[in-house]
Amino acid sequence: MIRYIVRRLLQVIPVFLGTTLLVYFMVFALPGDPIAALFGDRQPPQSVIDALRAQYNLDQPFIVQYGIFLKNLFTLNLGVDFTQQPIAATLARIFPVTAMLAVEALAIQAIFGVAFGLVAGLRRGKLFDSTVLVASLVVIAVPTFVLGFVFQLVFGVYLGWAKPTVGAQAGWGDLLLPAVVLGLVSFAYVLRLTRASVTENMNADYVRTATAKGLSRPRVVLAHILRNSMIPVVTYLGANLGGLMGGAIVTEGIFNVPGVGNKLYQATLRGEGPTIVAIVSILVLVFVLANLLVDLLYAWLDPRIRYEA
């Protein structure tokens, strides 16, 4: 098992190099000159432009730039962005916010998705099941930005249950409304996945045997139906964690959450290569670790799965 984990962690290295190189290349290939864009309509003296280019190594060929980035990374020096802010400080500010948002969204998906899916699966074809199925279909069909604005308007502005926008000092409570919006689509998927899995497992032979042993209904449901139904759901949730960390651009934009999605969007607009690559590097790590976590959870949930080193 330990060997397996070590091997998986070693696999991170080529994945990391590959993705960062790719992202670096794409940023490099972006049209427009980022330095010129910094000054807008004004035309700065050529000496200033040259100095800036030298500072950000923009005067070097692409592969040299990438090499410098890697060298700096290993010396834990992420440099500064175009506004002369240290990138490391920016990351330290935005990642906790997004992590909080992701954890809340994940909790909402997992708890409510599994609970609703379980009940729907056990009462297949009944009113609750049909209602939940239709509702989840609506949630999946409506785009996130529509949901976001509607929720912001209804719960934030009309009802006043939550702050319509989050702003600089984000707390757990402030992030609840965006987390609901962020988690809603995946909640619908988790619900449907759980329902399908429960429906399949509740007819399994071992469930009937568990009942025949004299176990109470709640015990049969929790220990034998739900536990076995969690395997595909956990896979989905794990894969989704990475997405929640990086892909909250729309939701973070609507609710003005000072997180990774927002920052990544702004950096991309400005062509700020160093910032983009720094953020993406961390996201790659998050994805890889989330996948490893899923695989380990998988082995824990299903003892038939054993990893060989």
Added chain:
Amino acid sequence: MSFEESPAASGPQIVDDVPAGGRPILDMRDVAITFTTGSGSLHAVRKADLTIMPGETVAIVGESGSGKSTTALAAIGLLPGNGRVSAGQILLDGEDVAHAPERRMIELRGNTIGMVPQDPMSNLNPVWRIGYQVRETLRANGRPDGPADVARVLAEAGLPDAQRRARQYPHEFSGGMRQRALIAIALSCSPKLLIADEPTSALDVTVQRRILDHLETMTSELGTSVLLITHDLGLAAERADKVVVMYRGRVVESGPSLELLRNPLHPYTQRLVAKAPSLASRRIQVAKEAGLESGELLTPSAEAVEKAAEKAEATTAEAIEAEEVPAAAVPEAPSDDVLVIEDLTKVFRLRTGLGRGTDFTAVDGVSFRVQRGTTTALVGESGSGKSTVAQMVLQLLAPTSGRIVFDGIDTAGLDRRQLFAFRRRVQPIFQDPYGSLDPMYNIYRTIEEPLRTHRIGDRATRELKVRELLDQVALPQSAMQRYPNELSGGQRQRVAVARALALDPEVIICDEAVSALDVLVQAQVLNLLAELQERLGLTYLFITHDLAVVRQIADHVCVMEKGRLVETGTTDRVFDSPEKDYTRALLDAIPGGKLLLPPEVL
């Protein structure tokens, strides 16, 4: 029916009409069970009557779909969601449970009524340790549930090293051990009635016997009544005091086991008794040549037995002569041996850890010959290597060493084109007719596929061939447009036979080809195979664990144990005077084998 020999009633309260001898533990009166489906109501069981006295074992016998399992499930309140008891009473120890609330059923299950399910592979939850699954049973029924209690329960069911075993998961157990664990669970809270639903039909005969023996010992010690569900009349007769025969949802006959077996009254029971494969059965073809109709085949009159025996002796003599021809004298020549297996060995390397491994010899120096136009049976328990031999003969698996000579040609040297041609001449029929047919292919496409693969004929001639094949296996031509899930098990196996015959092969390898079928259907398919052999001169290599089937179909038997060939000979010789203990054990394990012998043979 009345049963004077029943022991005294155990319960204090007496119900209205207690028979003189005591109160039955289970009394089903006029029970009807109805399933509500999308297209209306289905009456799965009608007017079923059944009485089990304390300590008694009663067997329900019937084919799949006869309602035998449904009847038993109703007693423990485990009918599927759309099923209900629509009439009658089910008195469990005097209490009507036909419409008891679920809460009451939960109280009763485990300590009043228990169940040993059919398939040990799917009835233990794969994600929990065995010990946990025992412990939750004990706890739910208010019994002491410490590690020592769990180990004791498992040990009583005959699991060695129970303490360690309790910490293992189901997938680390063999089928027999899983069934022991399930028996341990079912009996852990000493129920008064145990429902055993085909408890051993998924296991090897020898394992079957040990498990049934153990179950019998345990239930008689505990004084538990047993309701045994089985499709195997021999097993029922051997294990039960009373047999109830069900057919299409009705109880058609019931009575004390031996009486019912010797003197069946209902036509269905008579057919069942007649077709039950047993040691008494004779080789289908031999009997036919002796002028017997297939109907009277398996209940031979004394005269017919004599005739058949004479004939068998003759073939034995021929076979012995054939065997005496020294093999070295006719090497490689296109002899009568269409298949010659020489010193065949297969070693699998099992990984035990990083870079380490142990060699597992699945097949160890096996040699035998298959004569053209005859049937050779390869028998043994699971794990004996018989299927591995079949796979190597089919060229699906490469042998580690040894030779497979087909029609004078060593198959090891075949190139791709030759192998393709070889496949045309050697065809398989596999065990599971549910798994071996593609559910997305209709029957026409299934049977036509090999023809198309081998580019035989055009569209029109291929269709003609398919129709002809369907005729040969006695399926209506209208079956062509249907899909496997619309056919019964027997029909599917006929399709598999037709598919195997499509390329006019010379040799057919039947890997447990009839093991998954009901007795009567099995007899039909075996008859069909025998008929086809006669007509087309086919050679069969029959892989099976079922010696009763071997008796019906094979000329020669090769017995395998742990990868080695332990005994070979003509079927009659092996059955009448087995040389090895292992063969004898296999023969003894045929359930009810001796019971079904007609009195004059006993």
